[in-house]
Amino acid sequence: MDNRTRILQEALRLFSNRGYEAVGVQEICEAAEITKPTLYHYFGNKIGLLEAILHHWGVDFDQRVSVAAEYHGDLPLTLNRLVKAFFELAALHPEFYRLQLALWFAPPESEAGKTILPSLKRQHDSIEALFRKAADDHGNMRGRDRIYAISFLGLVNSYAAIFLNNLTQLDDELCFRILHHFMHGIYS
Template sequence: MRPHGIRAQQREQTRQALLREGRRLFAGSGYGAVGLAEIVQAAGVTKGALYHHFTGKADLFRAVLEESQQEVARRVAVAADAHDDPWARLTAGCEEFLTATADPDIQRIMLVDGPAVLGWSEWRAMDEAASARHLADALSLLIDSGIITPQPVAPLVHLLSGAMNEAALWLASSSDPADLDHTKAALARLLGALRTA
């Protein structure tokens, strides 16, 4: 391997170590309780290496949040894509969102610290980029197929997304393991009310 290729590989390994350790620390302790010195020590790199890849702790957190959102979006897509029926795709995707966000690490990064650290507007824009388009596409297909009553899609996307994010936050504070199943059942009833028949 040429020296340039080796350096590029080392830079990527450093970046991945920072993301991995940043995610572990942010999820375990919360953004406010984690310092840069702790992150670089855990990653086995210098502060200079961190600043080579990120402008600071908030920028590293943004990258960790984006990774978490993409992970959840992939899980939702896999669950939805396992079905041919458009209604089953929607319900399976929504249920998988609740399952994925029941993970305390995901909850803390995506739903608790994300809006607090980045601000509501930036967090919302990232959330929309990661998942709202898929939900809008699924709902549009159901409307076009006559399964859901014709209506503007954007308000419906925001209502459902908000309801699922709120449910995920509630599940984060719940100590009853049955609450996830109860929440999925409530979601199924909520979605079912959208059907024309």
């Protein structure tokens, strides 16, 4: 493994476990067994390192979400695929997902929070677009794409958070239950 990758991985581990601000560059260097100028050579500065992390793991994230959100006429199937995509990502990249959750409602003026905003917006937009297209087939849903996208993400990420705290399994049954609730409400 090359140094650059090892720095990314160690930094991700530390940031996801303790937060971007609480972990200093020196600690990351010690974990990655390199010195500070090496880190600065590759990433320019601390925020550059975070940007590199968000890009490195974000590519797979964005791709899986946007592919899963493609609507071809079957909304339950698409939503099922989408929930599954998020769950897979939580299982494949737990640390990255955890970092993303930590920054989801980050303070408005925080460096890390501002840096991740474009990524979060992309995710939201993919899902909102899905509901917008689905509204063509479901008249009742018209004009609600935004509210449903917000709700969907709120739901999925709440469960992802609980999974990442080892308090649940993200299995097919849970997927079914979440979607059932989302689509049909609490009385059915």
